[in-house]
Amino acid sequence: MDDIKKEADGLEVQEETEAEEAKLNIENIENSKAEYLLELETPIGESLRMKLEKIKTQKKKRNDLYKAKFVTNTDIKTLHDNFCHLMAGEKGEGDAVYNIAGRIMVFRRHGKATFAVLKDFSGQIQLYLNIKNIGDEKYYEFLDLDIGDIVGIKGSVFKTHTGELSINVQDYELLSKSIRILPEKWHGLKDKEIRYRQRYLDFIVNPEVKEAFIIRIKMIEAFRKFLTSKGFLEVETPMLQSIPGGATAKPFITHHNALNMELYLRIAPELYLKRLIIGGFEKVFEINRNFRNEGISYKHNPEFTMLEFYQAFADYNDLMVLTEELLKYVAKEASGTLKFNYRGSDIDFEGSWDKMTMIDSIKKFTGLDVNFDKDIDDLRDMANNNNLKINESFGKGKIINEFFDNFVQSKLIKPTFIKDYPVEISPLARKSPKNPNLTERFELFIGGEEIANAFSELIDPKDQFERFKFQVKSKDEEERMTGKIDVDFLKALEYGMPPTGGEGIGIDRLAMIITNCASIRDVILFPLMRHEKDI
RNA sequence: GGGCCGUUAGCUCAGUUGGCAGAGCACUGGACUUUUAAUCCAGGUGUCGAAGGUCCGAAUCCUUCACGGCUCACCA
Secondary structure, three states: OHHHHHHHHHOOHHHHHHHHHHHHHHHHHHHOOOOOHHHHOOOOOHHHHHHHHHHHHHHHHOOOOEOOOOOOOOOHHHHHHHHOOOOOOOEOOOOOOEEEEEEEEEEEEEOOEEEEEEEEOOEEEEEEEEHHHHOHHHHHHHHOOOOOOEEEEEEEEEEOOOOOEEEEEEEEEEEEOOOOOOOOOOOOOOOHHHHHHOHHHHHHHOOOHHHHHHHHHHHHHHHHHHHHHOOOEEOOOOOEEOOOOOOOOOOOEEEEOOOOEEEEEOOOOHHHHHHHHHOOOOEEEEEEEEEOOOOOEOOEOOEEEEEEEEEEOOOHHHHHHHHHHHHHHHHHHHHOOOEEEEOOEEEEOOOOOEEEEHHHHHHHHHOOOOOOOOOHHHHHHHHHHOOOOOOOOOOHHHHHHHHHHHHOHHHOOOOEEEEOOEHHHOOOEOEOOOOOOEEOEEEEEEOOEEEEEEEEEOOOHHHHHHHHHHHHHOOOHHHHHOOOOOHHHHHHHHOOOOOEEEEEEEHHHHHHHHHOOOOHHHOOOOOOOOOOOOO
């Protein structure tokens, strides 16, 4: 009880009023005589009302509008593949009967013959019904069906005079009745809000949307195949963590009732994957969700998919080689090509990818020679002269990074590794043996977006302890909030961790590039949306 | 969080200077036995995102709010 009370206290006022509204809706539902939710949506339009009345009459005639199953023996794409060679007017293989099932998308009624379009996951095909072939009763019953209904079809294959492959329907069965009206066949569904909230409608009406998701699915398959073939083991580490580590983002907070403890949705799997390296796993990877309680944008969703992998006895140079091979493989496997167009820019994965240090990249794109040999006041002046907003507390590293962020990153269209990041902005990376201001860290940029982030990992427990302490003492409130020291991880480090290269790859952002989608929401099946008002 | 744009029929969209709420598809009835955005005839679409204000009169002007999109900031 106390827990519930405590949680309720934490709720914001806004959420309470939303809860009240929801309650009212439930009362509406409980007290209504509506048979379908649709009828509670006010006002119900004329078209829908007429369709509903028709369905209620049909229900009296047919005892079951929702069947248990239908046995198919092929799918629509296979029929197209097998019978594309038919000549116009020609029949396929005598009287062979095929069973297919799908959703009716279009009717073209012509008196005693009717055409319709049936859609399954693999594609669309035209149906042809002739009253002579199928009989009066079945024929007129078919005319009572609606666009959106799901049917099972038995029929033979032929091509019409105009050369369209069609099914001559000999029998059919209504498998599932569609109560609502689908969006229009010609213009489709354009309203992005409805497309994201009711993704199923997007898939039904805009078949091309599916393609991006299929590429994404194949990408993830390819990642697994490649990494497994290189001897990496796929593991699963906690998403509910008592200390959210491995990054500095704000976490989502939740609560375990039986243990009465605060838990966080993970912001990164990093510290657990490193524990596995310490435990003797030498090559591990994880592909799964991270959760960050931050702003939402075309490239940020609160939950997103990350690949992280760790390889013992390797450093960041090894990872650059591996990454290039990996991403070329994944891109080719998933999409069949290495050439993409992202947000208007042509991107070619072919050829050897550029590698340059952050400092060299700034020189290349701006002509400015910013480096650690310069006096900090000179760097500040240069920043001010270039209209960069520099905080008093910024050291040389952060100032140099400002130049990179503002003048370089967006220009890195073709795949480019930027390496040797300042220590100041790289708390988890091993210091460069050549220059104590730099770390053995790289990021990969494609299409101006950060796609991967990798380091030679910090394995010195003393150094790590100091950096944790620094984080906890930090004046930055956000860093402090998430900066509880993961003592169990430190303890693990003190047993000795092998030198390790570790990397994270943002799957959603890579999918955006490979599918030429301008928004992360177009590569996430159900992106987070605000509450919808009313029902 | 800031700026700009948007929200009108199930869907896609018009809506003039503030003066009866419109079209196509879909839907309902009818005709039509190879159409394919089928065609033809007839019919009805509606909390104009919500609330408030100005006005004789508001989809239209003003204010606030909600939701969405783009963008900047934050974030990595």
